[in-house]
Amino acid sequence: MTKRNMIASVLVTLGLAACAKTASPELVDARAAYARASTGPAQQNVPAEVQKAKVSLEKAELAFNQNSPDQRDYAYVAERKSQLAEALSMRAEHAAARAKAEAQLAKDKDANHNRTKDELDRTRTNLTAAEQIAADEKRRAAESDSKAAASATLAADAAAKAAEADKRAAEADLKLKAMQIELAKWAAVKEEPRGVVITLSGSVLFASDKAALLPAARNRLGQVTAALLETKDRRLDVQGFTDSQGKDAYNVDLSQRRADAVRTYLVAGGYPPDLIVASGMGKASPVAENTTAEGRANNRRVEIIIAPKKI
Template structure:
């Protein structure tokens, strides 16, 4: 199966409406009219849209910090009346563990061919959604165990096109409720009122409401493959192939790799590629939305400034004409000259702003091209990521091989031409060995790279090193190739001069960053092997 043309991308939002109430109805029954065009708003740099909505009251429970566990119930909405279940919520040190057992879930594509899976969400009392994990139906009964650091929240389950979505769809099929005689402990109940977009966010919106290229499943391929196809289609429909080509092409390649695997014995590898394609497509979609928003903001600002300048010039000309009627001809000529000067200044300001934006993009592209000539470099939402594989280190060691020193010397020479850049050196390992060992080795390798770069003239104030151990793998640790890919050191390059702010990696990593110390003698050897 291959991707043809795009389906429509989705944008949606969750917000709190206080004590407002709305009768629950099937959200698929409402569609926005032609006069109800969505109005863009901003949230964390990403535009979201509010249109005609369907309200839903969700009981959010405040699980005060205490020992032991309590139980809550799940009930189906009008979309899935047979859905039911229960969950145990256990308070542990620094987190809550939710163990849910559900019944009555039907295949997600029962609600439309664009929906392939289910996602469990935590909704805070102020309406903020957190993706807790994918819910995969397993026969008549389904079980899922997740953790969260939230204390007060409600739980809902929605049908989604793929697992890596960051906002819930309108298709809420189940939600939690309080069990009067079983929900024990010190709790308080509030109403988190979620407003969700009507159906159509994933489908054609220009007068049609059907999937242009529906995905047809067969039992020979895993569900993750179809989620990957859906994610890539949605990203492409949003313009990711234009605005985030590298991230999108990587997602396409992962999807192609997954599709090319036909042997049942390689099913885990196929799923690994498919899930990586989903995450890559979602990253490409978010990068695209932000870049489009920047374009819209720039155009709106230019139009506003032009209108203000024109209005000022016209008003000034009118005032002068009223005060100096006897010198009408002279005043008119002066007003025209002032208007021409204002327009010239506006054009100059626009050209300067456009030139500054172009220079930033050109500098980022030039730096990426230069780094790519030395080590594999890709653009992400965090910045430019330069990847070093473990073959550039000694076996089971953290001392740099001559080839690695040569490459890092070239990298340092490139970075010295950009003195305002920030550099994060991040070390990772595979899952062989203990947590402490992997954490130590990853930190030592990251420190070795940092120390060498500073010895080559890179400012220690602009560089940090962090070891993440075996967290945040990029490949399947059950294969030699996957473990080799996970054993890596990557350099994350950011800074205002290339238009990217410094940021941390994914939340599952547990970094232990260390400042740049004085160089010390070391054998560069750690145990155990296979790192």
């Protein structure tokens, strides 16, 4: 079996091995370009360049078999290296032709001066064109290598950023859980769709019909504030509530003043003011019946809602 037949057989084998999958247009072109280079004059004139094209094609075939997204880049490089081998082969042929023409020119200088000179000029023109083609292909191959390296760097950076984001999210979740555990020591805490809800009894925070914080309430709010500062990137909604006794307008005003008092205390403790909103809800949203003293006491409350973290 001749060397050309052996190369053709290898290409056929590669084609059959990949027939179960559809090769990209770049890989198809790369195979065709290598077949031309390996079975043409380039194999004899510039075997080292043909070997480089073969190595690049093998990388493309491996990426194709592994379903790697890099197969197109490798195939592009392989095609360009095959074309470069052909261009360099052409340049070698033209160089040989030029040397032959120059020898013929010297031999037949007197008789065939004009004819030989024209031939030499054409050869030089062709050689210049071949050299330009080779330079262009070499430049494109270098650009392709640079592009592949940049793509790999971007992929690595994206993976690192994703890992860092996951790490920060996990740390934030741990902080939130720790804060909830600490808050449970000082107030009722539960998770709802609107966020983590901290409920403080109005009788603990304020005297009857008043909106000034009691001294004991300041100590409790101090502990709550310290816990909230562990996750002070969350939005807080401070809502005041009353029971159903009294006029609605008065209850709304009283609940607003009490919510404002709690918000002011949290801000003084270091929580970002632009992340806290205070609202007076009056007798709305009771958590117990207003027909008993115990139920009304439960309804007189302040809720601090920690908004869910935005994704």
